[in-house]
Amino acid sequence: MFFSIPNIAALMNRYYIEYRQLIGAFFFGDVLERVMFFIAFGMGLGRAVAQIDGVDYITFLAPGIAAGSGVFIMAVATTYGVSNRYEGSAIWQSWLATPVRLQDILLSELIFNMLRATPSLVILYIVAYFFDAVPSVSGAILSLPVLMFANLVYGSITLNMGVYLGRMLYFRYIQALWVMPMYLFSGVFFDIKEAPEWMQVFANIFPLYHVLEVVRPLVLGRPVDLAQALISFTVLSVIFVVAFCLAYNQFKKRLFD
Amino acid sequence: MNIIHAENIQKSFGDFEAVKGVDFKVPQGTCVGLLGPNGAGKTTTMRMIMGLSSLSAGSLKVFDTPVDKVTRAEKMKIGLVPQEDNLDPDLSVRQNLEIYGSYFGLEKSFIQQQADSLLEFMQLGEKANNRVNHLSGGMKRRLIIARALIADPEFIILDEPTTGLDPQARVLIWKSLLKLKDQGKTLLLTTHYMDEAQRLCDNIVIVDGGKVLDEGSPKELISRHVKNHVFEVQKPVPEALQDSDIDHEDIGDSVLYYVNNPDKVKHLLPDGITYTQRVSNLEDVFLRLTGHKLRE
Numbered sequence A: 001m002f003f004s005i006p007n008i009a010a011l012m013n014r015y016y017i018e019y020r021q022l023i024g025a026f027f028f029g030d031v032l033e034r035v036m037f038f039i040a041f042g043m044g045l046g047r048a049v050a051q052i053d054g055v056d057y058i059t060f061l062a063p064g065i066a067a068g069s070g071v072f073i074m075a076v077a078t079t080y081g082v083s084n085r086y087e088g089s090a091i092w093q094s095w096l097a098t099p100v101r102l103q104d105i106l107l108s109e110l111i112f113n114m115l116r117a118t119p120s121l122v123i124l125y126i127v128a129y130f131f132d133a134v135p136s137v138s139g140a141i142l143s144l145p146v147l148m149f150a151n152l153v154y155g156s157i158t159l160n161m162g163v164y165l166g167r168m169l170y171f172r173y174i175q176a177l178w179v180m181p182m183y184l185f186s187g188v189f190f191d192i193k194e195a196p197e198w199m200q201v202f203a204n205i206f207p208l209y210h211v212l213e214v215v216r217p218l219v220l221g222r223p224v225d226l227a228q229a230l231i232s233f234t235v236l237s238v239i240f241v242v243a244f245c246l247a248y249n250q251f252k253k254r255l256f257d
Numbered sequence B: 001m002n003i004i005h006a007e008n009i010q011k012s013f014g015d016f017e018a019v020k021g022v023d024f025k026v027p028q029g030t031c032v033g034l035l036g037p038n039g040a041g042k043t044t045t046m047r048m049i050m051g052l053s054s055l056s057a058g059s060l061k062v063f064d065t066p067v068d069k070v071t072r073a074e075k076m077k078i079g080l081v082p083q084e085d086n087l088d089p090d091l092s093v094r095q096n097l098e099i100y101g102s103y104f105g106l107e108k109s110f111i112q113q114q115a116d117s118l119l120e121f122m123q124l125g126e127k128a129n130n131r132v133n134h135l136s137g138g139m140k141r142r143l144i145i146a147r148a149l150i151a152d153p154e155f156i157i158l159d160e161p162t163t164g165l166d167p168q169a170r171v172l173i174w175k176s177l178l179k180l181k182d183q184g185k186t187l188l189l190t191t192h193y194m195d196e197a198q199r200l201c202d203n204i205v206i207v208d209g210g211k212v213l214d215e216g217s218p219k220e221l222i223s224r225h226v227k228n229h230v231f232e233v234q235k236p237v238p239e240a241l242q243d244s245d246i247d248h249e250d251i252g253d254s255v256l257y258y259v260n261n262p263d264k265v266k267h268l269l270p271d272g273i274t275y276t277q278r279v280s281n282l283e284d285v286f287l288r289l290t291g292h293k294l295r296e
């Protein structure tokens, strides 16, 4: 499976035009919800929880919200967004009648949505900074590429669910069985090391957990275990490649058979 | 040279065979019409040609290349007007052409030039900056045809380009398709309008139930199946006519008689019989071959 850079560039330009028109909707959808979570939990719950993992609760929470935000954005984009494009307006089919190929389309969907989710990460960090909740600014900046890659990984997984959305699967299932469990059990809101043992084991199946293992120390300005980071990166890369190929094959069957 | 050469192509969806072994050719520079009732397998066949649907069996060559090996350069030479309107809802009329052109990797200046001339060709200039969901059905169809022409293709596939349009819009589209033919383009067309097929197509392939029933030029098909004249005689049909060996078809309330020489029927019709007589056309061939029963 080879990708065509000119094809992907042409598609990215198309997405960018759509993005410019809908920038308000994207912005509010992506940013506001996350910021509200951050402020409500950080300020509200933060009062009750004095310290966690050696820092203020709101400081602990900031990288968690950042790492988790892409889970939602990518899940909606790769299910609703994608099914709109190949079942609703059927524009994928119009693209496939040109030299653009399925793999170019799938990768472009992931890259575009990853890019569009990135400003919301930056804004979240800026808000957190004003709440004095970003101990290491350089760590936060370094965490951005990690989170961008993580968003690609989340998207490649939910892309597999986009194939079935509308036909046999509802978004509620995706949300109940994948998005929410990952968000709640990966340690966004609490220190997973303090959680019951079964939960610590359970957390391992979620990419978000592995992402947080790298991102939280970065943003808190703590040393990152490089060996651990390398393992996380390898695992996430493998997940990405496998999920992408699976999604490609499923879409190929769905569209061409 | 044949732009398309299909031999025994088949397509199954699960247990259902939509295309059951179809053979046809599209010679360069001609317009071939694929005619058939709803569900005949026309769209499926066109999708297979575009590589949008895999073949279950058979051999399909596009520009002499097996369809699954078609190169980028060859793909650029094909323009598709799909049956369903799949314009990009987030783009303007002009953007629908220009952005589509970018998927072919064409030079920006070439695309802009093409977009300008196609907007004029399809009489969409005034709407260039409108969003596409504000267009009428006829304008959408014209824009989709313009879009299919953005890369200046040699071969254009049109799946029901005029279905649901008013007569003015149809005539406009016919004119533009005839212009394309004059430019030497090759066309493959499906339509439910037999006058359209008769006007535009050099060769016609009639399909039904996923099989080819017959093919030939409109003239050949007419003389082969319905002669030159058709008489529709209300029942009860006079005995002399019933006993004759004239080619005919019972369609319920009346019987159709096909003859080259109208006098042959006329002298068998006593006064007071209700009948109509006309020069036969492709519609008669179509109904004769595919039957008069309603589909889907």
Ligand SMILES: Nc1ncnc2c1ncn2[C@@H]1O[C@H](COP(=O)(O)OP(=O)(O)O)[C@@H](O)[C@H]1O
Residues within 6 Å of the ligand: A257, B013, B016, B018, B036, B037, B038, B039, B040, B041, B042, B043, B044, B045
């Ligand atoms: N993706 C599909 N899955 C199942 N059946 C299909 C699919 N596409 C087409 N068909 C069936 O195949 C037959 C031929 O369809 P189609 O090629 O669209 O016919 P036409 O264009 O001649 O009206 C129809 O009975 C249709 O319902």
Ligand SMILES: [Mg+2]
Residues within 6 Å of the ligand: B042, B043, B044, B083, B159
């Ligand atoms: Mg059709």
